Amino acid sequence: MAVRAALAELEPRDRDLIALKFAAGLANVEIAKVLGLSASNTGTKLHRAVEKLREACREEL
Amino acid sequence: MKSSERRAEHERAEATLATIDAALEAGRAGEEGDRERELGQLALTLRAGAPQPSASFAADLEERVWAGFSEAENDRSSARRRARGRWHGPMTPEGVRISRPALGTLAVTLLALVAVGGVLSSGGGMTRDGIVSQAPGGGAAAPPSAPEGDRGAGPSLDALSGGARSREGPSSGPRGLPVKPLPSSPGFAPEQPERRIERTASLTLAAPEDRLDTVSDGVVAVTDRHRGFIVSSSTFSGEDEPAGGSFDLRIPADELRATLSDLAALGTVRAQSQTGDDLTEPVATAADRLDGARADRRGLLRRLERADSDREARAVRRQLDRVSGEIGGLQRELEALEERTDYARVSVTLTDESSSGAAGTPSSTESALEDAVGSVVAAFNLAVRALGVLLPLALVAGLGWLGFSAARRRRSADATAASASVRAVADPTCTSSRWLTLFVATRLVATVVAAALLVAHPRPALGLAVAAVGYGVVTTLAALRWPPARARPAVWAADAAVVLALVLVAGEWRSPFYPLALTTLVIPATSLPVRRAAAFGAAFTGGYFAVALATGIDWAMLRTTSRLESLSTHLLMPVLIVVALAYAAHLLASLERERQRAEGLAVEAERNRIARELHDSAKQRIHAAHLVLSSAERRVPPGSAAASVGQAMSELRAATADMETSLSELRTPLEGRALGEAVRARARELEAAGTPIEVDGEAPSGLPTFVAVHAFRVASEAMTNAIRHAGATRVWVRLEEDGPGLTLTVADDGAGMPQRLRPGSHGLSSMRARAERLGGDLLVGARGEGGGTVIRLAVPLDRTEMAA
Numbered sequence: 001m002a003v004r005a006a007l008a009e010l011e012p013r014d015r016d017l018i019a020l021k022f023a024a025g026l027a028n029v030e031i032a033k034v035l036g037l038s039a040s041n042t043g044t045k046l047h048r049a050v051e052k053l054r055e056a057c058r059e060e061l
Numbered sequence: 062m063k064s065s066e067r068r069a070e071h072e073r074a075e076a077t078l079a080t081i082d083a084a085l086e087a088g089r090a091g092e093e094g095d096r097e098r099e100l101g102q103l104a105l106t107l108r109a110g111a112p113q114p115s116a117s118f119a120a121d122l123e124e125r126v127w128a129g130f131s132e133a134e135n136d137r138s139s140a141r142r143r144a145r146g147r148w149h150g151p152m153t154p155e156g157v158r159i160s161r162p163a164l165g166t167l168a169v170t171l172l173a174l175v176a177v178g179g180v181l182s183s184g185g186g187m188t189r190d191g192i193v194s195q196a197p198g199g200g201a202a203a204p205p206s207a208p209e210g211d212r213g214a215g216p217s218l219d220a221l222s223g224g225a226r227s228r229e230g231p232s233s234g235p236r237g238l239p240v241k242p243l244p245s246s247p248g249f250a251p252e253q254p255e256r257r258i259e260r261t262a263s264l265t266l267a268a269p270e271d272r273l274d275t276v277s278d279g280v281v282a283v284t285d286r287h288r289g290f291i292v293s294s295s296t297f298s299g300e301d302e303p304a305g306g307s308f309d310l311r312i313p314a315d316e317l318r319a320t321l322s323d324l325a326a327l328g329t330v331r332a333q334s335q336t337g338d339d340l341t342e343p344v345a346t347a348a349d350r351l352d353g354a355r356a357d358r359r360g361l362l363r364r365l366e367r368a369d370s371d372r373e374a375r376a377v378r379r380q381l382d383r384v385s386g387e388i389g390g391l392q393r394e395l396e397a398l399e400e401r402t403d404y405a406r407v408s409v410t411l412t413d414e415s416s417s418g419a420a421g422t423p424s425s426t427e428s429a430l431e432d433a434v435g436s437v438v439a440a441f442n443l444a445v446r447a448l449g450v451l452l453p454l455a456l457v458a459g460l461g462w463l464g465f466s467a468a469r470r471r472r473s474a475d476a477t478a479a480s481a482s483v484r485a486v487a488d489p490t491c492t493s494s495r496w497l498t499l500f501v502a503t504r505l506v507a508t509v510v511a512a513a514l515l516v517a518h519p520r521p522a523l524g525l526a527v528a529a530v531g532y533g534v535v536t537t538l539a540a541l542r543w544p545p546a547r548a549r550p551a552v553w554a555a556d557a558a559v560v561l562a563l564v565l566v567a568g569e570w571r572s573p574f575y576p577l578a579l580t581t582l583v584i585p586a587t588s589l590p591v592r593r594a595a596a597f598g599a600a601f602t603g604g605y606f607a608v609a610l611a612t613g614i615d616w617a618m619l620r621t622t623s624r625l626e627s628l629s630t631h632l633l634m635p636v637l638i639v640v641a642l643a644y645a646a647h648l649l650a651s652l653e654r655e656r657q658r659a660e661g662l663a664v665e666a667e668r669n670r671i672a673r674e675l676h677d678s679a680k681q682r683i684h685a686a687h688l689v690l691s692s693a694e695r696r697v698p699p700g701s702a703a704a705s706v707g708q709a710m711s712e713l714r715a716a717t718a719d720m721e722t723s724l725s726e727l728r729t730p731l732e733g734r735a736l737g738e739a740v741r742a743r744a745r746e747l748e749a750a751g752t753p754i755e756v757d758g759e760a761p762s763g764l765p766t767f768v769a770v771h772a773f774r775v776a777s778e779a780m781t782n783a784i785r786h787a788g789a790t791r792v793w794v795r796l797e798e799d800g801p802g803l804t805l806t807v808a809d810d811g812a813g814m815p816q817r818l819r820p821g822s823h824g825l826s827s828m829r830a831r832a833e834r835l836g837g838d839l840l841v842g843a844r845g846e847g848g849g850t851v852i853r854l855a856v857p858l859d860r861t862e863m864a865a
Contacts, residue, residue: 021081023108025108043074046078
């Protein structure tokens with residue numbers, strides 16, 4: 001699965017971010033608290049991780 | 062990174078997040094642009110692809126998030142919230158709440174009975190003291206009354222009382238006690254002139270001090286006149302001590318009455334008492350033994366005469382010596398006894414009238430006080446005895462009233478429960494075998510006990526014993542072979558009535574049939590709800606008390622603790638047994654129900670989990686496919702290929718929608734609710750779309766869970782189809798009990814059948830599949846006037862499948 005492969009290539013930190021966001025369904029603020037980041041920082045990181053994934057999926061196709 | 066760049070990125074991040082959130086929220090990708098769509102798809106794929114955490118884990122994670130970073134109070138409150146949510150409280154059996162006042166009354170009553178018993182046993186022999194003592198030997202208190210007196214003593218009595226009164230003088234009130242007439246001699250039972258009674262009498266005379274000597278001489282004279290003798294005497298006089306004297310006399314028994322009369326005439330009688338000991342038995346025994354010993358001696362003498370040898374003669378002589386010694390001892394014994402009964406002991410006390418005059422008032426006050434205390438004590442005895450019998454009856458009546466009034470009040474609310482319980486009893490498989498075993502065992506044992514007691518009685522009542530055995534065996538067999546008979550209250554009442562009649566015929570309330578009577582309570586107690594069972598027990602006790610009254614209760618015998626306790630126990634036992642059995646039966650039945658429900662829920666949960674897993678993986682693949690297709694769509698040049706791709710994508714969208722629908726259905730299982738309730742809830746959910754849905758009727762109670770689940774799915778599917786695909790404006794749903802079976806009907810006024818068969822829709826076929834699995838039929842047809850469709854699911858049910 002392209003998505004899975006792409007996920008595997010992410011850094012652990014980013015994977016956690018993805019997991020907390022999509023699997024556990026936490027909100028940004030909550031993820032920020034868990035990871036000990038600021039909310040905006042979390043948002044930025046998340047944005048970057050998702051973009052990476054999107055690129056990876058695209059490339060595969 | 063420069064701040065402007067940072068800001069730009071920040072904005073982009075916000076946009077991304079917004080898109081992702083929107084997609085997750087809506088459950089599908091947005092259409093605004095490629096990027097949005099891709100992001101949305103990606104988000105959905107990620108969500109679908111990641112293993113769903115269990116709800117508890119997610120909740121836990123959330124809690125930890127908040128707990129880790131918020132104040133201590135939040136921590137405590139969330140912990141408390143968590144605790145409250147997870148603790149379901151102890152299982153209280155519904156409908157059975159013995160109110161606390163009733164329990165308190167019961168406890169107090171039992172304590173009171175115990176106290177009563179204690180008082181009675183200690184206050185048993187109350188009436189012994191001083192003033193009037195009864196002569197024992199008969200047991201009954203023979204109230205002294207003039208007619209009972211010996212005719213010969215009549216004139217002397219009158220003279221006596223006249224004399225006493227004249228001595229007291231007209232000015233002062235009577236200070237002496239009236240002389241009580243003595244029991245007639247030679248005994249209480251004139252027809253048995255051989256009674257030997259040892260009598261003792263004591264007399265206290267008062268006289269003015271200067272006359273004391275005269276009175277003393279008078280005592281001596283009277284004694285001589287009546288052929289008695291003085292064992293001892295003493296007089297004392299002095300300045301400090303009150304003057305007085307005492308005499309110990311022996312008077313021949315037949316002269317006793319006359320002696321006492323004469324003595325009483327000497328002065329003012331202050332106190333008098335008599336006791337008698339019936340020595341007839343010991344005397345007779347001693348005489349018999351003496352005769353026996355003498356006969357032995359005669360026999361031995363004869364043997365001695367006939368003795369052949371020296372040795373034998375010596376042996377016989379030895380025995381003779383022994384017997385002679387025995388005879389001597391017996392003779393002495395007999396003489397002593399005869400002496401005791403031939404002569405009565407009289408002790409006379411003289412007191413100074415003036416000194417005792419000063420003490421006279423207090424003594425009469427004392428005696429009056431003693432009188433008063435005596436009567437209070439007697440009244441108390443009576444009251445306590447009455448309580449001992451009335452309290453259990455009151456308790457029983459109270460419980461009975463509680464039972465009847467509660468049954469009346471909750472008749473409507475209880476209707477289903479009561480009919481369910483009665484139906485359960487009528488169903489042979491449902492009368493729990495354990496209670497039947499209890500009934501059979503106790504009835505057989507009680508029958509044997511009754512027969513044994515009747516046969517072992519001094520006056521055996523064989524006829525009754527046979528009747529008891531016959532009745533017990535017949536009823537046991539009937540209970541085993543004839544289930545409907547077990548279930549009717551009329552039968553229970555008849556059973557109890559027959560046994561109570563047997564008690565009546567047997568003639569005493571402490572009957573050999575009592576255990577048998579108790580066994581008539583077993584089946585009602587375990588078949589009825591607790592309060593009705595208590596009412597039944599109370600009615601039984603009332604009946605038993607009536608029988609006891611009819612056979613006669615010896616109220617005087619209740620004076621002793623053991624007798625009183627026996628009656629109280631007889632009255633309390635039925636109610637206690639009934640309540641205990643009824644409560645136990647109720648508890649066991651609700652435990653069984655809970656267990657079945659838990660089982661059903663467990664099965665359902667398992668099935669849901671499996672289905673959800675399947676769904677999740679299917680959804681994941683669909684999303685992935687959508688993702689692939691959407692990026693492919695961009696690269697395919699417009700044309701037929703592009704059109705195909707587009708069609709594939711719309712199918713995938715529809716498939717996603719279908720999955721969502723069915724998944725949402727999975728997420729609302731029956732959850733332990735009744736079918737009717739669940740269908741109504743689902744209808745309310747679907748009504749949100751704007752179409753009114755009418756739900757009518759109820760499913761039969763005791764519907765097996767798997768039937769209910771499939772029927773629910775069918776109903777849900779049918780309602781959904783009617784609204785979403787047939788465009789109905791009204792939907793009707795009906796649940797009916799049809800014979801032993803369920804019928805579900807869903808009708809709508811929509812577009813009718815052909816529209817419903819969307820490509821790829823497996824709605825009808827899945828409904829048919831469910832119907833088949835239930836062993837029923839699915840009928841689909843057109844509704845007559847008004848157009849639309851009718852779907853009917855008919856499932857026959859075997860009676861034995863219905864849960865009790």
